[in-house]
Amino acid sequence: MVSDGTYWRPVGGDQVVYNLAAPIDMALNSNNQKVVSIPFPALLMPDGRAMVEVTMGWDKLAGTSDTLLTSVYFGTADTTSDQLAFPQSSLVTTNIVFGVVQKFARISATTTRKLGSTTIATFSGVGTSARVAAVTVGNMGTTTNYLGVYGKMTTGTTEYGQLHALTVRLIG
DSSP states (O other), X not given: OEEOSSOEEOGGGXXXXXEOSSOEEOOSSSSOEEEEEEEEOTTSSOTTTOEEEEEEEEEEESOSXXXXXXXXXXXXXXXXXXXXXXXXXXXXXXXXXXXXXEEEEEEETTEXXXXXXXXXXXXXXXXXXXXXXXXXXXXXXXXXXXXXXXXXESSOSSOEEEEEEEEXXXXX
């Protein structure tokens, strides 16, 4: 990172904030499970100057009847009470693998907004409705916010989810 005296920015335009070293299996239950939590210190995302890109891949293992719901939250609580950074995505019944690239930007000190398509699963694509509205998060100028990746099985009796890929980049 390099500073202009006020803000930090990634050297060369982007910086990997997090890269998953090995797949992470969810427990066998129907709870909303935090799989990864990544802290974003205050001033890491300067207003109007940076965006976050989240690339992730999920597998649903041990069957094809349950549904895996995946969520990415952003905020100060580091729980599901934080705001969804993107709409939730799901692997329903016979769908067993999911890959996505999502982006969000800081709109103000206390708001972020998903960028790109209105579709749930991807940055690219077309849609017939407006982009997802901005959401209120903790003050990114003074407070640490957390990007939390969660998975939840509908029944969780036989099948479970596995996060097999996760890269988070700061682009600015």
